Amino acid sequence: MSLIIQRNPIRGDIDAYSKNTRKNSETSVNSKYAVKTEETSQTAKLTIEEEMAMFKQEFYQDIEKIKFHSTVKNAAVNVSDKAFEKMKEDPQYREKMLSLLQRDLCSSYAPRDTSVILTVGESLDQYRGDSWPTNNDSGFWGRSKNSFYKKTDNKNHDDDKKLSEEHLKLLIKQQSFEQKCQQQASIEVREEHNAFLKAARLYAEMQDLYKSNPVNNYV
Secondary structure, three states: OOEEEOOOOOOOOOOHHHHHHHHHHHHHHOHHHOEEOOOOOOEEOOOHHHHHHHHHHHHHHHHHOOOOOOOEEEEEEEEOHHHHHHHHHOHHHHHHHHHHHHHHHHOOOOOOOEEEEEEEOOOHHHOEEEEEEHHHOHHHHHHOOOOOEEEEOOOOHHHHHHHHHHHHHHHHHHHHHHHHHHHHHHHHHHHHHHHHHHHHHHHHHHHHHHHHOOOHHHO
16 A cells, blocks of 8 residues: 655756757856866866766765665655756755655654655655555555665665666666767768758859850850
């Protein structure tokens, strides 16, 4: 049986050039994700995808630092893509979500041991928690298969932790692969566009040449 933890949250391209401008602007705002290379000792700004991958790693590590209450035997955290975007854009929202996670993972669920799933959405009213007694928690295992974070207190704990960490690594690799595909596609489109422009210029030159001296061009 799923027991819902009730919350009472406080509410409170066109073209390529514009896209690149927006990307550069967003990158500069998130300067904390800039890295410095040893060879040049110059600050190199990360792409938006790389920034998000680093942001997810940091958020995962922050959850890992939370000391769970002894009655929380199994825990998972589900975070939507839009929730990550919201937290990255709004540091205060990130801290609020982390505070709620800490509150619910550190709270006592006595007199029973529990399995808990906490869900982070793009707004406060989308945050929710579900808990099951450990002797009847099939719902937890079914809904935590693809969780962003998962930690269990059984003989397979280390395996579960490794799987959760591997899942995060796979997400990051997938984003990197998708970024490379987009970059490659952009290069191919740009090359085709340049070839078209070259052919168009050549055609225009031939047209001008014919108009200026049509007879000589066909002798």
